[in-house]
Amino acid sequence: xxxxxxxxxxxxxxxxxxxxxxxxxxxxxxxxxxxxxxxxxxxxxxxxxxxxxxxxxxxxxxxxxxxxxxxxxxxxxxxxxxxxxxxxxxxxxxxxxxxxxxxxxxxxxxxxxxxxxxxxxxxxxxxxxxxxxxxxxxxxxxxxxxxxxxxxxxxxxxxxxxxxxxxxxxxxxxxxxxxxxxxxxxxxxxxxxxxxxxxxxxxxxxxxxxxxxxxxxxxxxxxxxxxxxxxxxxxxxxxxxxxxxxxxxxxxxxxxxxxxxxxxxxxxxxxxxxxxxxxxxxxxxxxxxxxxxxxxxxxxxxxxxxxxxxxxxxxxxxxxxxxxxxxxxxxxxxxxxxxxxxxxxxxxxxxxxxxxxxxxxxxxxxxxxxxxxxxxxxxxxxxxxxxxx
Numbered sequence: 001x002x003x004x005x006x007x008x009x010x011x012x013x014x015x016x017x018x019x020x021x022x023x024x025x026x027x028x029x030x031x032x033x034x035x036x037x038x039x040x041x042x043x044x045x046x047x048x049x050x051x052x053x054x055x056x057x058x059x060x061x062x063x064x065x066x067x068x069x070x071x072x073x074x075x076x077x078x079x080x081x082x083x084x085x086x087x088x089x090x091x092x093x094x095x096x097x098x099x100x101x102x103x104x105x106x107x108x109x110x111x112x113x114x115x116x117x118x119x120x121x122x123x124x125x126x127x128x129x130x131x132x133x134x135x136x137x138x139x140x141x142x143x144x145x146x147x148x149x150x151x152x153x154x155x156x157x158x159x160x161x162x163x164x165x166x167x168x169x170x171x172x173x174x175x176x177x178x179x180x181x182x183x184x185x186x187x188x189x190x191x192x193x194x195x196x197x198x199x200x201x202x203x204x205x206x207x208x209x210x211x212x213x214x215x216x217x218x219x220x221x222x223x224x225x226x227x228x229x230x231x232x233x234x235x236x237x238x239x240x241x242x243x244x245x246x247x248x249x250x251x252x253x254x255x256x257x258x259x260x261x262x263x264x265x266x267x268x269x270x271x272x273x274x275x276x277x278x279x280x281x282x283x284x285x286x287x288x289x290x291x292x293x294x295x296x297x298x299x300x301x302x303x304x305x306x307x308x309x310x311x312x313x314x315x316x317x318x319x320x321x322x323x324x325x326x327x328x329x330x331x332x333x334x335x336x337x338x339x340x341x342x343x344x345x346x347x348x349x350x351x352x353x354x355x356x357x358x359x360x361x362x363x364x365x366x367x368x369x370x371x372x373x374x375x376x377x378x379x380x381x382x383x384x385x386x387x388x389x
Contacts, residue, residue, distance in 0.1 A: 004346050007353060009272055009274075009302075009305055009308055009310050009311065010046065010310055010339070010343070012271075012272060012275060012335035012336065012338075012339045013335065013338065013339060013342065014335065014338075015334035015338030016335075017327055017334060017351050018351060019039075020327065020353065022241075024327075024353040024360075025327075027041070027328075027353050027354060027360045028326070028327040028328030028353050028354055028355065028360070029323055029328055030328075030358075031328040031353075031356075031357070031360060032329070032330045032355045033325070034330035034355060034357055034358050035258060035329065035330035035331055035355045035356050035357055035358070036330050037281070038357055039330060039331065040283075043280070043283055044264055050082060052209070052294055053208075055157065056103060056208070056209070057294065058158075060209055060210065060211070060294075061206070063126050063209065063210075063211035064107065064210055064211050064293040064303050066119050066123070066125075066300075067211065067214060067305070068302055070120075071119065071120055072119075072306050073305075075136045076305065076306040076307075076311055076312075076363045077219060077257065077294075077312065079117060079214075079306050079307070080218065080221055080257050080307075082222055082225065082293075083221070083225050083257045083258045083260075086229050086260075087113075087222065087225055087226040087229060088226070088229070088230070089111055089112060089113075089126055089136070089226055089227075090111040090113055091110070091111040092108060092109070092110050092111075092113065093108065093109045093231065094106040094107070094108045094140070095107045095109075095119060097106075097139065100141060100172060100176065101176075101177075103142065103143045103144075104140075104142060105139060105140065105141050105142075105177075106142065107137070107139060107140075108137070108138040108139075108140050109135040109136070109137060109138075110137075110138065110223075110226065110227060110230070111135055111137070112136050112222070112223060112226060114219055114223070114351060116215055116218075116219075116249060116375065117378070118216065124217045125214070125218075126209060126211045126212045127215035127216065127219070128195075128203070128204030128207055128209075128212045128213075128216055129187060129195050129197070129204075130188065130189065130193075130195060130204075131189075131193050131194065131196070134188070134193055135187075135193075136185070136226070136227065137185075137186040137191070137192055137193060138183050138184065138185050138186070138227060139163040139166075139167070139183070139184040139186075140181070140182075140183050141172060141176050141181060141182040141183075142181045142183075143181060145160075146236075146305075148179065148180060148181040148235060148237055149178075149179040149180055149237065149238075150181070150237050150239065150240065150262065150373070150377040151181040151183055151231045151235055151238070151239045151240075152175050152179050152180050152181070152182050152183070152237035152241075152242050152373075153183045153185060153224065153227060153228050153231065153239060153240070153241050153253055154166065154170040154172065154175075154183065154184050154241075154242045154243070155170075155185050155187065155224065155242070155243035155244070155246075155247030155248075155250055156169065156170065156184070156185075156186070156187065156240065156243075156245075156246075156247050156248040157244045157245030157246045157248075157346075158167070158202045158203040158205055158206070158245055158246060159190070159200060159201050159238065160191070160202070161186045161187060161191020161192070161193065161194070161201050162190075162191055163184050163186070163201070166184050167182075167184060169244055170184065170242055170244060170247075171242075171318075171369060172184060174369075175242075175264035175369075175370070175373075176365050178370050178373070179208075180373070180377070183227065185221050185223070185224065185227060187202070187205075187223075187246070187247070187250075188204060188216060188219050188223065189201070189202055189203060189204030189205065189216060190231070203219075203245075204216045205246065208294070209278075210212030210295070210300070210303050210304070211303075212307060212309060213273070213304070214303070217250070217253075217273075217307045218275065218307070219252050219300055221254060221257070223258075223306075224241070224250060224251075224254055225254070225258070226327055228241075228260065228261070229260070234365045238262035238263070238322070238377050239260075239261065239262060240261050240262045240263030240264060240265070240373075240376065240377075241254060241255070241261055241264045241265065241266075242264075242265045242267070242369070243264075243265075243266055243267065243269070244267045244268060245267070245269070245270070245332065245356070246270075246329065248266035248267050248268060248269030248270070248271070249266070249269055249270050249271065249309065251264050251265075251266050251269070252264070252269050252271065252309035252340055253307055253308075253309045253312070255315055255316050255321070255343075256309050256311070256312025256313060256314060256315060257315065258315055259283050259315040261320075262316075262320065262377065263316075263320045263321070263322075263372075263373060263377070264316065264320065264321050264322075264327050265321075265322045265323075265324065265372070265373075265377040266323055266324070266340065267324040267335070267365075268320075268324065268325060268326055268329055268331070268332045269309075269325075269332065269336065269337055269340060270332045270336045271308060271310050271336045271339050271340045271343075272301060272310065272336065272339075273300075273304040273307070273335075274297070274300030274301035274302070274303060274304040274305075274308075275300070275301060275336075276336075277295075277296070277300050277304075278293070278295075278297040278300050278301075279333075281293035281295075282353055309340060309343070309365070310339060310340070310343050313343075313389050314343070314344045314345065318344055318345045318347040319346055319347065319348070319375070319376075320375075320376040321347040321348070322347065322349070322350070322368075322369070322372040323337050323340060323347065323348070323350070324347045324349075324350055324365060324368075324369070325337035325338075325342055325349065325350070325351050326352055326354050326355045326356055326359060327349075327351050327352065327353060327354070327355075328353075328354060328355035328358075329355050329356045330355060330356065330380060331355075331356035331357075334351075337349065341350045348372065350365065352364065352365050
């Protein structure tokens with residue numbers, strides 16, 4: 001029997017950040033204070049959703065057991081075995097949305113063949129309820145075939161999923177002006193894909209049935225793999241990932257599962273969903289010495305180990321990876337991007353002034369992203385040309 005100590009992910013070491021000027025330090029603290037205000041508001045909205053009914057605990061405990069021992073503990077990558085082969089959408093449609101500087105923005109819908117994970121004993125993994133006739137949605141900023149240097153598959157954060165907001169947060173205009181196509185993916189259970197009975201966008205990733213969260217992550221990875229493969233096939237050009245927060249988590253996980261990607265830029269990425277959930281519980285007034293949270297810190301880290309980016313080694317060259325982290329971030333503490341940086345062998349990392357919701361150095365962040373992309377994109381285009389010759 002595996003012990004709880006053996007189930008632990010690597011600890012998140014304290015992060016010693018590069019020194020900064022006093023005025024930058026002050027701006028980061030101010031951004032962190034804004035993060036805290038928004039976090040308290042989210043706590044009030046989400047706590048009823050994250051705290052399971054005691055009557056549901058036996059079923060929840062039974063559902064998480066397969067993640068703590070057996071096939072998925074011994075070989076967690078098996079949870080994502082679909083990445084070892086191309087996954088084709090059943091159908092793809094595109095509807096004109098608007099012109100952009102002589103090129104077009106299309107609203108694409110992908111019909112997916114996704115199926116929940118099936119365990120060796122025949123059980124099917126629990127999953128959150130989805131929207132009826134749910135389709136994978138992508139806002140595709142594109143040039144004529146052959147004109148784009150590469151495509152950035154951009155993945156938004158938790159509770160987002162509005163393409164216009166995501167385009168701003170994920171630098172779509174600047175990337176497009178730099179010669180890159182941009183595909184803004186709407187994650188499962190978010191935005192226009194939010195189920196009718198959900199209380200907020202992204203509820204499927206913040207539910208008390210923690211095994212269902214695992215399945216939500218798996219579905220998101222399937223969709224990223226599917227859309228990325230389709231973009232690669234359609235364009236013949238490099239395709240990489242830019243993800244923010246939850247999108248950064250998924251992007252970091254994706255490049256630990258497969259080497260298909262030409263670059264990855266996780267922005268303010270968490271790396272241990274168990275640690276994030278524990279921090280959320282400990283901030284809540286619902287829990288305390290007389291009423292502990294439904295799971296311990298170690299239990300949560302073990303339950304979510306199957307999809308932590310720290311579980312898998314980086315599958316692309318580390319010079320194709322660029323981590324962005326906020327000095328004052330209160331949503332994703334510095335220990336998370338720092339742990340990813342160490343886990344990936346210390347690739348390029350930029351600690352910007354500001355916080356999760358208030359990146360003060362936005363212009364500098366964008367310029368660093370564009371400069372970084374020039375290197376892997378150029379290599380990727382040469383490799384693609386060599387493959388066609």
